[in-house]
Amino acid sequence: MSEPTYTFRLATPDDAEALQAIYAPYVETSITFELEAPSVEEFRRRIEERICIYPYIVVEEDGVPMGYAYASRLFSRAAYDWAVELSVYLSRDCRGRGLGRALYTRMLTLLEMQGIRSAHGKVTEPNEASDKLHLSMGFRRVGFMDNVGFKLGKWRDVGHYEKLIGDFDSAPDPVIPITKLDPAKVEKVLREGA
Numbered sequence: 230m231s232e233p234t235y236t237f238r239l240a241t242p243d244d245a246e247a248l249q250a251i252y253a254p255y256v257e258t259s260i261t262f263e264l265e266a267p268s269v270e271e272f273r274r275r276i277e278e279r280i281c282i283y284p285y286i287v288v289e290e291d292g293v294p295m296g297y298a299y300a301s302r303l304f305s306r307a308a309y310d311w312a313v314e315l316s317v318y319l320s321r322d323c324r325g326r327g328l329g330r331a332l333y334t335r336m337l338t339l340l341e342m343q344g345i346r347s348a349h350g351k352v353t354e355p356n357e358a359s360d361k362l363h364l365s366m367g368f369r370r371v372g373f374m375d376n377v378g379f380k381l382g383k384w385r386d387v388g389h390y391e392k393l394i395g396d397f398d399s400a401p402d403p404v405i406p407i408t409k410l411d412p413a414k415v416e417k418v419l420r421e422g423a
Contacts, residue, residue: 233290235328237335237419240285240297240405246272247294248287251320259353259385262378282406283313284339289329295323298332300340303349311346311401312351313371317362328360333423337394338364343405346395353378354386363390 239345240248249272256266267275273397278417279285283300296319302310312347313335340348363370363421372389395401 233264233326235295236289237331237422238287238289239419240280240287240299242273242277242280244287244294244297245276246270246319247284248272248276248297251296252293252318254321258385259378259380260356260359262353262385263300264380266398268334281408282404283343284336284407286332286335286339288332289357290323295320296328296332298329298336300336300345300348305349310404311344311379311395312349313340313347314349314351316350324358328387329358330366333362333366335418337392339407339410339415339423341394341409342414342418343407344402345404346393346396348392348394348403350390351353352388352390354388360388365393366392368392 245268249267249269252272253266255261256263277302279299285297287294287297289295296317298315298317299316300313303309305313315333317332319328319342335352337348348365350359352363368390370388370393371391374387374389376384377387
């Protein structure tokens with residue numbers, strides 16, 4: 230049997246149904262604090278909202294979406310413009326294949342090209358796989374929130390990871406929206422990972 234062939238591309242609103250199907254099972258766990266799975270229409274709205282500014286990457290196996298990662302604003306105030314929160318979700322049958330790492334590698338490269346200075350991940354604890362992913366990608370744990378969410382009949386803790394990806398020696402230029410980056414350079418990152 231041959232190795233699976235994975236391709237990486239930017240998401241479009243038309244991915245809403247496939248990506249919502251990947252995400253929905255996570256709502257039954259403590260990994261996301263969402264209590265009900267969003268509708269396909271709501272998922273489409275969320276994709277549309279993010280893809281104007283930030284990378285939203287889909288990984289496919291033979292043309293079928295198997296996972297995705299996206300960046301979003303860490304906080305709403307303008308001084309936080311250079312800090313993002315990352316999220317990654319994989320189809321159950323493709324976990325443990327290095328796809329989370331591959332998505333994060335591409336994501337971090339694109340974010341650096343945009344002028345983003347720091348990437349953050351919030352992890353519901355315990356989650357050994359996500360902890361290992363963040364640490365292996367050069368993130369460091371910068372915080373821990375005790376009993377910050379109540380889900381599945383239990384109070385949940387959240388770890389906060391951070392990776393600095395830019396320099397902090399000068400005032401930053403405005404963030405370049407993903408749609409304004411050179412498409413050939415974006416495609417190269419998606420294809421090669423760096």
